[in-house]
């Protein structure tokens with residue numbers, strides 16, 4: 001069950017400068033690939049501080065921004081919007097298996 | 105000297121591209137070292153065709169006029185394997201997009217492109233983009249003249265043209281040399297159609313102000329017949345008028361189609377002709393020698409007429425139903441007797457449309473070397489084309505394509521779907537395109553049924569930018585976002601066949617993602633129930649109108 005559907009809960013995200021990969025800011029001010037390690041702001045005020053921290057740590061990333069998330073009963077975070085869900089968990093279909101087809 | 109602005113492709117372009125690679129390498133180094141901000145760097149990477157999308161950087165590689173040599177295709181495969189995830193996506197603009205490029209690798213990838221005379225310049229920004237052409241150019245039976253010669257002339261003229269590097273918006277030109285337009289010229293900023301007048305002279309019909317996107321428009325003819333040697337002067341005059349009057353205050357109103365719409369085709373014609381009158385005899389007038397020199401680069405392979413009825417082909421047709429269907433849908437007549445144009449379908453059932461792995465690209469390159477004089481084309485319908493195949497080699501080509509998964513007998517059929525990358529990749533998207541295409545493709549996978557349904561073009565875009573050309577699909581599907589839910593707006597009756605270019609009409613309220621297949625099935629059923637002999641889906645629609653389709657899709661309520 002989602003505890004908070006209002007969209008007040010947010011994490012900071014960006015794309016990594018070196019390869020564009022989606023990253024989230026963790027509690028230690030490091031950028032991580034894992035949404036489950038993201039620092040969570042539970043209200044607007046904390047979210048503003050989180051975004052300011054993300055911007056201060058932006059040397060290795062591109063354009064940090066806030067992503068609205070929900071938290072399930074067992075603490076699993078999930079972005080609210082489909083776009084952010086796809087950013088967090090990747091393509092929603094199997095990309096072609098690059099080497100599966102071999103021309104003999 | 106009339107042709108001073110012209111240059112040898114080899115020397116000038118290689119030097120230019122080489123310089124750009126070195127420059128970009130330095131810019132990337134400075135960005136990674138923190139010496140450039142993203143704000144400073146973004147326009148520089150975009151100039152080199154490097155976008156930042158949802159999950160990664162994407163490199164957009166121009167394939168001029170959709171023509172590739174086997175060597176070039178192998179190099180694209182090598183780049184995708186070395187610097188990407190081993191596959192690429194062929195787009196409706198005859199480009200190849202690599203969706204997982206690392207920033208630090210981008211200069212090396214671009215350097216590898218330069219080794220085979222390719223680049224990613226002018227695939228972004230408000231400049232003249234890759235000029236596209238009929239993918240059957242130089243081979244089509246109905247062709248009057250090879251449009252690629254003129255694409256190359258346009259390319260040389262427009263590459264980094266100082267006056268047109270900062271247009272109000274991006275600018276797309278397409279050229280066809282056949283009465284059966286396969287290059288969708290009426291939905292480009294400028295479309296050019298080569299045709300022969302009553303005096304047997306070949307010239308261009310100049311069509312201006314077409315385009316899809318937020319405000320779709322069909323281009324208007326502003327010059328019925330333009331002598332060929334006046335092409336560049338006329339294009340320059342048109343772009344000048346656009347540069348002068350095109351709106352720069354509103355991104356959504358900046359394309360030339362809005363200008364033509366606002367001032368009207370007649371006024372546009374007058375403006376262009378006035379500008380043109382002042383410059384028609386300028387240095388831009390093309391000398392026959394210049395045209396000849398470029399035309400020589402497009403000299404077709406020497407093909408001797410061969411047998412047109414080949415017993416092995418006839419026998420295989422009887423034995424192998426899939427091959428017989430493939431001959432019907434994927435093989436087109438060639439202008440040299442005994443030859444054919446083969447389309448390799450990049451739409452096997454359930455696959456993301458237009459994607460090819462490195463191994464598949466290499467496979468196609470091998471087939472081209474063995475049976476198509478080393479030539480490959482990229483179609484705006486996201487397929488690859490082998491333009492010069494002897495009829496007697498068709499069985500071998502079919503089997504080789506089959507091994508690659510590219511022998512699906514579906515070209516022009518309901519599963520030959522055009523789909524943009526959509527929300528799975530694209531930062532501008534509202535909704536996903538590829539999974540929708542996959543579901544439709546799986547649903548209609550049975551080839552016999554596809555052939556019974558006949559020609560039916562489905563085109564899917566993930567947002568109003570219309571990269572998937574949904575406005576001109578017989579069935580168009582546009583992804584929209586409604587309060588965070590993906591919905592799909594359906595349209596009917598779009599077309600890009602020459603003389604019949606039409607924009608689709610929206611059928612009714614947008615449907616949910618899991619209802620799209622059902623809706624398409626309902627439209628197909630309506631057609632099958634109402635069609636007269638020989639009618640394609642779109643013909644039936646034109647005859648009976650939208651209402652029966654509407655009723656079937658939405659019920660009578």
Ligand code: SF4
Nearest residue numbers: 524530533566567571
């Ligand atoms: S149509 Fe929209 S979603 Fe699709 S590729 Fe173009 S910009 Fe992206």
